[in-house]
Amino acid sequence: MSKxxxxxxxxxxxxxxxxxxxxxxxxxxxxxxxAEQSVQKYLIEPLGLGSFTHGFxxxxxxxxxxxxxxxxxxxxxxxxxxxTLILAALLFSVSAFxxxxxxxxxxxxxxxxxxxxxxxxxxxxxxxxxxxxxxAIAPVYISELTPKxxxxxxxxxxxxxxxxxxxxxxxxxxxxxxxQSLAWIDDFGWRYMFASELVPALxxxxxxxxxxxxxxxxxxxxxxxxxxxxxxxxxxxxEKAQAILADIKxxxxxxxxxxxxxxxxxxxxxxxxxxxxxxxxxxxxxxxLYYAPRIFAELGAEQSASMLQTVIVGIVxxxxxxxxxxxxxSIGRKxxxxxxxxxxAFNLFMVAILAYFEVFGISTLIFMLLYVxxxxxxxxxVTWIVVSEIFPNRIRGQAVSIATALHWIANLTISxxxxxxxxxxxxxxxxxxxxxxxxxxxxIWKYVPETKGxxxxxxxxxWEDNSTDxxxxx
Numbered sequence: 001m002s003k004x005x006x007x008x009x010x011x012x013x014x015x016x017x018x019x020x021x022x023x024x025x026x027x028x029x030x031x032x033x034x035a036e037q038s039v040q041k042y043l044i045e046p047l048g049l050g051s052f053t054h055g056f057x058x059x060x061x062x063x064x065x066x067x068x069x070x071x072x073x074x075x076x077x078x079x080x081x082x083x084t085l086i087l088a089a090l091l092f093s094v095s096a097f098x099x100x101x102x103x104x105x106x107x108x109x110x111x112x113x114x115x116x117x118x119x120x121x122x123x124x125x126x127x128x129x130x131x132x133x134x135x136a137i138a139p140v141y142i143s144e145l146t147p148k149x150x151x152x153x154x155x156x157x158x159x160x161x162x163x164x165x166x167x168x169x170x171x172x173x174x175x176x177x178x179x180q181s182l183a184w185i186d187d188f189g190w191r192y193m194f195a196s197e198l199v200p201a202l203x204x205x206x207x208x209x210x211x212x213x214x215x216x217x218x219x220x221x222x223x224x225x226x227x228x229x230x231x232x233x234x235x236x237x238x239e240k241a242q243a244i245l246a247d248i249k250x251x252x253x254x255x256x257x258x259x260x261x262x263x264x265x266x267x268x269x270x271x272x273x274x275x276x277x278x279x280x281x282x283x284x285x286x287x288x289l290y291y292a293p294r295i296f297a298e299l300g301a302e303q304s305a306s307m308l309q310t311v312i313v314g315i316v317x318x319x320x321x322x323x324x325x326x327x328x329x330s331i332g333r334k335x336x337x338x339x340x341x342x343x344x345a346f347n348l349f350m351v352a353i354l355a356y357f358e359v360f361g362i363s364t365l366i367f368m369l370l371y372v373x374x375x376x377x378x379x380x381x382v383t384w385i386v387v388s389e390i391f392p393n394r395i396r397g398q399a400v401s402i403a404t405a406l407h408w409i410a411n412l413t414i415s416x417x418x419x420x421x422x423x424x425x426x427x428x429x430x431x432x433x434x435x436x437x438x439x440x441x442x443x444i445w446k447y448v449p450e451t452k453g454x455x456x457x458x459x460x461x462x463w464e465d466n467s468t469d470x471x472x473x474x
Contacts, residue, residue, distance in 0.1 A: 019161040020204040021134035026165025034173030035190035055419035060121040061128035065408035068132020073401025088133040092201035095127025100195035136404035139388035144214035148455040152328040159381040163321040167314030277407035280383040284433030324381035340378020341440040347371035348434035355427020392460040
């Protein structure tokens with residue numbers, strides 16, 4: 001049966017709205033790159049606090065990401081995917097406003113205190129909760145809505161929006177700082193950087209009101225008529241929608257007939273999904289995203305030039321994430337992850353070697369950009385596709401929330417430890433992330449199955465059929 005012309009048209013009205021969660025993910029986590037040095041001068045140095053506090057403050061939003069990741073599964077199963085994303089949009093909005101003016105409730109401007117530093121971090125944590133929820137549920141929403149043959153491409157649109165969000169905030173930060181004195185940036189500029197997130201956050205909230213709930217969630221709640229309506233809109237055919245709904249019902253009935261726990265399908269599926277999410281952070285990409293201006297400044301660039309080079313990083317992000325969309329449903333998930341790990345390891349080791357011999361400048365920048373390109377072409381895009389589709393229907397919400405929370409714990413660990421480790425090792429710090437990239441090659445090759453071209457219900461059978469044997473592996 002040929003696919004009706006209006007099939008993709010409907011999907012493309014819904015998926016870009018959900019993908020705004022990725023845009024805000026990238027925006028919120030990268031906005032700190034332009035503001036972190038000003039925040040350091042305003043809140044940390046006057047209190048006599050050092051690099052550990054600085055690292056914690058830069059990455060404090062990640063505590064919220066961990067919390068958001070852990071509660072996302074409960075919320076998604078309790079109130080639905082759509083309402084959970086609406087909550088995330090509200091958290092983004094609150095955090096953007098309060099991070100820009102943390103003195104709003106209890107404190108006086110230009111009077112830094114430990115209390116003010118604490119509240120600034122709380123406001124960043126609130127935004128992090130939104131990121132954690134969105135990063136877990138948006139890919140799940142897209143994977144549960146879209147057809148199997150194009151599921152990877154549409155989830156990749158979500159990951160592309162992460163890169164676009166980071167690029168846009170780099171440009172916003174550059175425009176805010178352009179032509180301004182350091183004193184103005186340290187006094188006002190960083191506040192505008194945080195406040196700018198209000199625009200996409202409120203837009204996300206408004207647009208979410210128009211999207212449907214996912215058909216698989218509706219089926220889990222036995223709202224089969226509503227699920228059929230959504231499936232028909234997605235697939236353009238009532239007959240095809242009914243056939244898919246029948247498969248979903250069978251899956252739901254099978255899962256309802258037995259006692260379901262997070263370990264129902266064995267430990268290996270959890271191990272694989274969680275480790276894919278963790279390895280994406282261990283490879284070290286967010287060290288570049290969070291600290292890019294500082295890194296480039298230490299490589300010899302002036303402040304304005306370092307922020308411009310950060311924009312270049314953002315452009316590389318988007319170009320190679322967009323390229324990944326063209327490849328992920330043809331090459332497949334597993335080959336892309338293995339190839340990406342090898343390329344990331346090579347480029348990180350080259351940056352470390354150049355730093356060891358005190359070779360800075362354009363050569364180091366080139367290898368750093370090649371690393372970013374390699375990562376975004378593979379891990380940056382494929383990770384959330386695999387995490388969103390690898391878990392069986394009944395445990396997907398809970399399993400994705402655990403994987404996402406541990407992903408953010410890994411992110412917090414890597415980003416908060418970078419300043420003190422960098423103080424000791426300098427550019428050789430990148431060799432640590434290179435070694436972890438090598439470990440990622442071994443893990444993907446040994447444990448991760450190929451998921452392209454399979455329905456979520458077909459993927460479920462992989463773990464049902466092999467759970468007994470694979471438990472022995474662990």
